[in-house]
Amino acid sequence: MNLIQIVVKELKDTLNRPQRLGKLFDYSSLKKWLRFQEIRVIARNDWKNTGNISQRNVPSYDQYIKLQKSKLEYLDLSSHEKKFRTSLRQRLSELHSQDYIKPSNRTALCLGARLGAEVAAFRDLGYFAVGVDLNPGNNNPYVMYGDFHKLEFSDNSVDVIYSNSLDHCYELKLILSEIKRLLKNDGYLIIEADPGSNEGISPDLWATMSYETVDSLKTEIETSGLILVQALPFEYPRNGTQLVFKR
Numbered sequence: 001m002n003l004i005q006i007v008v009k010e011l012k013d014t015l016n017r018p019q020r021l022g023k024l025f026d027y028s029s030l031k032k033w034l035r036f037q038e039i040r041v042i043a044r045n046d047w048k049n050t051g052n053i054s055q056r057n058v059p060s061y062d063q064y065i066k067l068q069k070s071k072l073e074y075l076d077l078s079s080h081e082k083k084f085r086t087s088l089r090q091r092l093s094e095l096h097s098q099d100y101i102k103p104s105n106r107t108a109l110c111l112g113a114r115l116g117a118e119v120a121a122f123r124d125l126g127y128f129a130v131g132v133d134l135n136p137g138n139n140n141p142y143v144m145y146g147d148f149h150k151l152e153f154s155d156n157s158v159d160v161i162y163s164n165s166l167d168h169c170y171e172l173k174l175i176l177s178e179i180k181r182l183l184k185n186d187g188y189l190i191i192e193a194d195p196g197s198n199e200g201i202s203p204d205l206w207a208t209m210s211y212e213t214v215d216s217l218k219t220e221i222e223t224s225g226l227i228l229v230q231a232l233p234f235e236y237p238r239n240g241t242q243l244v245f246k247r
Contacts, residue, residue, distance in 0.1 A: 036074065042067045043205050052216030053172065054197075056208040064170045064208060065147075069135040071206045072114065080237060081117040087236040089121040092190075096125070100230050100244055101188050105159035109151075109182065111175075112165025116142025122162070149174050151182060158182045164192040164240075166217070167207045176224040180247065189226055189245040193217055194238055201238075214241045221245060 042064075046057040058064045095101045108122040113131025119142035122129035132146025146152065148163070149170060161179050169175050179189055195201045196213040203210045211217040218228060226245035234242050 032073070035070065039067060039070045039074075039205070047210065052212045053220055054210040055170075056203070056210075058170070058208060061170060065134060067206060067208070068168055072135045072137055077115055081115055084237055085117040085120045085124070087234070088118055088192075089124050091234055091242060092121060092125055095190075095230075095244065098230075101160060102186075105188065107158050108160040108162060109153070109158045110143075111148040111161065111163035111179075112168055113143045116140060118162055118164070119143060122160075127160070148178065151178050153182055155181050156184050158187060159184055160188045160190065162190045162192075166191060166193065167203065167209050167211075169209045172209055172220060173224070176221060176226070180224060180226065183247040185247060187247045188229075189221075189247070191217075191221065191243045191245070192234065192240055193243060194240045214243070218243055 042058060043056065047054045048057055058067065092101075096103055106127050108119075108127045108129040110116070110118045110122070110129065110131035113119055113133050113136070115137060116131050119129045119131040123142075129142075131143035132148060132151065133143050134145070134147060136143035136145060148165075161183060166172065166175070183189065193211075193214050196211045196216065197203070198212040199214070211220070214231075218231065221243070222228060222245075226247060228243060229246050230242075230244040232242050234240055
């Protein structure tokens with residue numbers, strides 16, 4: 001959808017709901033609305049297919065950054081954070097009990113961590129954990145600013161890397177290269193993935209990478225040299241699959 005189509009649609013919606021006109025006289029609401037229309041233009045439904053993986057044709061990397069930074073402004077994650085922290089903590093605890101991750105692995109990096117529920121879950125289990133995100137919000141005790149395509153950490157420095165945000169990547173191969181660089185020998189990558197586009201889930205407005213099936217995502221990650229050691233279903237925040245890889 002281009003800008004002209006968006007304007008026409010909004011005009012039609014306003015004619016059908018005249019009460020929306022009140023927002024035009026609220027400067028902050030109008031400014032937020034205009035920013036959102038810009039985001040919709042950036043996230044136009046234009047995808048480039050490369051096998052089982054598709055990439056959204058975002059006009060530039062700067063536009064990609066703007067798109068990803070905007071998500072926190074338009075979504076309220078407060079009710080989600082506590083439940084996600086508890087749910088993930090249970091899943092991580094089970095990985096330890098099953099010896100899929102060694103109890104001695106105690107440093108963790110969370111990619112695309114938003115407000116940091118995943119970081120908190122790792123810390124609950126005794127990890128030295130931190131997250132990175134393009135927009136961690138204000139005064140976030142768990143997450144610092146960072147781009148998971150170019151991570152400012154030393155080689156072979158992390159025991160466990162976690163992410164449920166690969167669908168927000170600009171270049172998957174670059175991220176996988178960074179993950180391999182950071183992981184210690186025998187370190188682990190945990191990816192929690194929603195079902196793919198052929199499994200009933202369509203990319204949301206902020207998604208910039210799409211895979212047909214979770215299995216096709218798994219195969220793509222394995223091409224980086226990481227070895228799958230476990231794949232298990234999980235139920236929250238959506239029914240998905242937890243993929244555990246070993247370096």
